[in-house]
Amino acid sequence: MKYVDEYRDRDIAERLVKRIHEACHQKITLMEVCGTHTVAIHRNGLPELLPEEITLISGPGCPVCVTPVADIDRAIALSQKDGLIIATFGDLLRVPGSHTSLLKQRSLGADVRIVYSAYDAFYLAEQNPERRVVFLGVGFETTAPTVAAVIRRVQEVGLKNFSVLSMHKVLPPALLSLVTSPQVKINGFICPGHVSTIIGTGIYKKVAADFHIPCVVAGFEPVDILQTIALLVEQIGRGEAKVEIQYRRAVSPEGNLKARSMMEEVFEVCDSNWRGFGMLPQSGLKLKADYAPCDAERRYDIPPVKSQEPPGCICGDILRGIKRPPDCSLFKKLCTPDNPVGACMVSSEGTCAAYYQFSGVKIV
Amino acid sequence: MCLGIPMQIQEINGNVATAAMSGTALKIYLDVLDEKAKVGDYVIVHAGFAIHRIDEEEAKETLKLFEDAGYLAPNQDTGDSP
Numbered sequence: 438m439k440y441v442d443e444y445r446d447r448d449i450a451e452r453l454v455k456r457i458h459e460a461c462h463q464k465i466t467l468m469e470v471c472g473t474h475t476v477a478i479h480r481n482g483l484p485e486l487l488p489e490e491i492t493l494i495s496g497p498g499c500p501v502c503v504t505p506v507a508d509i510d511r512a513i514a515l516s517q518k519d520g521l522i523i524a525t526f527g528d529l530l531r532v533p534g535s536h537t538s539l540l541k542q543r544s545l546g547a548d549v550r551i552v553y554s555a556y557d558a559f560y561l562a563e564q565n566p567e568r569r570v571v572f573l574g575v576g577f578e579t580t581a582p583t584v585a586a587v588i589r590r591v592q593e594v595g596l597k598n599f600s601v602l603s604m605h606k607v608l609p610p611a612l613l614s615l616v617t618s619p620q621v622k623i624n625g626f627i628c629p630g631h632v633s634t635i636i637g638t639g640i641y642k643k644v645a646a647d648f649h650i651p652c653v654v655a656g657f658e659p660v661d662i663l664q665t666i667a668l669l670v671e672q673i674g675r676g677e678a679k680v681e682i683q684y685r686r687a688v689s690p691e692g693n694l695k696a697r698s699m700m701e702e703v704f705e706v707c708d709s710n711w712r713g714f715g716m717l718p719q720s721g722l723k724l725k726a727d728y729a730p731c732d733a734e735r736r737y738d739i740p741p742v743k744s745q746e747p748p749g750c751i752c753g754d755i756l757r758g759i760k761r762p763p764d765c766s767l768f769k770k771l772c773t774p775d776n777p778v779g780a781c782m783v784s785s786e787g788t789c790a791a792y793y794q795f796s797g798v799k800i801v
Numbered sequence: 802m803c804l805g806i807p808m809q810i811q812e813i814n815g816n817v818a819t820a821a822m823s824g825t826a827l828k829i830y831l832d833v834l835d836e837k838a839k840v841g842d843y844v845i846v847h848a849g850f851a852i853h854r855i856d857e858e859e860a861k862e863t864l865k866l867f868e869d870a871g872y873l874a875p876n877q878d879t880g881d882s883p
Contacts, residue, residue, distance in 0.1 A: 438823055440807040440843055440855055443864060473804050500803075526848070554849025556830055576848070579803035583850040586832035631803035634845065634853045657805075664863075686860035687805070687845050687853050695835035696852060786804075 440686065444658030453663035454486045460670045461488045466622060467669055468758050470612065471629035472499030472786025473657055479795035481659040487666065494621070494758040495788040497611045497713065498629055500576045501528040502780045502787050503756055505712045508604045509534040510742040512573050515602065516547040518737065522565065523549045524558035525573040528784045531777060535744045555587040555601075562591075562599035571733045574603040579631045581605045581722055582696035585703035588724070588731045602733040603723050606709055608632055609640040610720035616648045621758045625669035627662065628654040630684045635700075637692030641680045649678040656684035703728055712746075712780060713753030752779035755788050762792040769793060805845040807855060810838055820846060 469475055475495045478484065484493055497503050513534045516523045523539065530540045530549065543549040548568075552558050558572035574584045584601060591599050608629070615623065628641055633654045641652035651672040655665035665683045672679065682688050700722070709721025724732040733739075746753070749767050754760040762768045762781070772778035774790055781787035808820035808827065818838070820829045827846070831838060834851045838844060844851035 438807070439809070440860060471803065554830070556849055577803060579805070579847050579852065582833045582852075583830075583848050586830070586850070590832075629803065631805040631845065631847055631852065634805070683863070685863055686855050693833065693835045693852060696833040699833055 441658060444656060444660040446660060449660050450486075450663055453660065453667050456667050457491070457663065457670055458488050460667065460674050461490050462674060464490045464492075465624045465670060465673055466492045466494060467625045467627055467666065468494050468496045468615070468623045469627040469655075469662075470496040470498040470608070471627075471632065472502065472784065472788070472791075473631075474498070474627055474629070474655060474662065475788050476786055476791045476795075477657050477659070478662060479791040481662075482795070483659065483662060484796075486663075491666070491670070494623075494761065495755065495791075496615065496758055497711065497756045498577070498608070498632075499756075499781065499784050499786040499788070500580070500606065501526075501532055501784040502752060503606060503611075503711045503713065504529070504532070504575055504604050504780065505710045505744070506533075506535055506746055507710065507742070507744040509538075510536075510744045511739050512602060512604075513537060513539055513542055514739050514742055515571055515733065515737060516542050516549055520568055521548065522561060522568050522570045523547065523573065524552045524561055524570055525549065526553075526575060527551045528786075529573055529575055531783045532780045533747060533777065533783075535742060555584045559587050559591060559596070559599060562596055566598060569598045569600070571737070572599070572601045574601045574605050577606055577608050577629075577632050578635045578697075578700065581607075581704060582635060582693075582700040585699045588703050588728055589699065591731055592728065597730070600731050600733040600736050601724065603704065603721075605704065605722035606711065606720055607706065607722060608636070610717045611711060611714060612640060612644060614714055614717055615757065616644055616650060618757065623650060623758065624673055626650060626652045627665050627669070628652050630654060630656050630687060633682075633684070633688045633692065635693045635696050638680050638682065638688070638690045645678045645680050651678045652680045654680075654682045654684050654688050656687065711756075713756035747778045750779035752781045752789070755781055762789040762796075765789070803847055805847040805852065807843050808846045808851075810840055810842050810844060810851075813838065813840060818851070820844065820851070
């Protein structure tokens with residue numbers, strides 16, 4: 438496969454590992470912000486190849502994981518309304534709410550459909566004019582523009598039975614919260630590839646300049662990630678903190694301006710609650726008043742639910758990089774992918790799921 | 802957080818395209834793509850949308866860095882031709 442195979446080359450990977458070992462002379466903690474990176478790192482057994490001085494910790498970049506229980510409860514409450522079809526990406530289905538999950542509600546008769554793209558939900562609404570469809574909008578800046586595009590289309594064609602419950606989040610406030618936290622000291626960021634495709638590198642320039650933390654935007658194949666780690670370790674060795682783009686085939690410094698302007702036309706930023714972080718100012722996206730007919734928040738009366746995090750679950754600390762899955766007393770015991778207690782075990786991009794499936798993978 | 806797959810565009814019809822990877826073809830949408838795509842281009846696909854046209858030159862540059870560092874033989878084939 439073009440643009441994939443060449444970044445899985447074993448010889449290059451081995452040489453990069455050697456380069457990392459040669460350049461690493463101190464204890465270094467690197468955070469991979471993005472859940473897709475977490476999975477790629479563990480699936481390919483990369484931690485086993487690195488010097489023991491390097492610790493990789495996972496960040497808040499799994500959208501399903503940072504969606505707080507209260508929002509899951511609200512989505513479940515919507516699924517109880519007569520005549521509604523809930524359309525959602527698959528991961529969200531199994532995330533436990535305070536008392537139940539969308540999957541359990543579906544087995545009890547709620548009409549919950551899995552879609553691959555926001556357009557699938559649009560067509561679902563078109564094909565079911567007598568029903569009302571609510572799409573659960575979850576995701577960061579990579580996903581939000583795609584939902585914005587569909588909302589614009591809905592307004593254009595005058596589709597009346599489609600709305601979005603926006604739980605979208607934007608990444609920069611969470612990054613800034615991490616670098617100002619006294620609880621975790623991060624020496625370098627493996628920055629998310631596809632969020633950066635949209636937002637460019639502006640926020641990382643601030644992190645590098647104001648907090649002296651090197652940032653490298655990384656692709657998702659093993660060679661991409663190893664090269665990123667090499668660049669970070671070398672910057673740290675030289676005492677530098679600058680922004681580099683390793684994933685140049687997909688990321689430019691300015692990002693995707695069209696996607697951003699579409700997102701900004703439909704959504705406005707709002708304060709938002711994150712699992713693990715609590716309320717972060719200006720970190721969420723809600724629909725602008727111009728798009729009120731598409732806003733499930735305005736359209737439906739969602740009854741308040743008294744939400745509670747699952748007892749014993751440390752997903753919140755894991756999402757902030759303070760703890761790792763093996764630190765959790767539930768991990769691999771009460772909490773497994775078949776019976777997840779916390780969101781990080783549910784999502785295919787969740788840190789706990791990645792550790793569960795792949796940790797201990799050795800390259801032979 | 803945001804899975805994105807490189808796929809090659811096979812057919813374009815307005816804002817909708819067919820794109821393929823490893824023999825799997827998908828209907829994808831071009832609404833948020835910031836440059837005009839043509840048949841044969843590779844794009845990164847996320848949640849059914851092309852979010853970026855892969856820059857062939859930049860991809861070659863990254864591989865050239867490996868080459869310059871002696872990681873790759875200069876004449877190594879870097880993939881299928883589009």
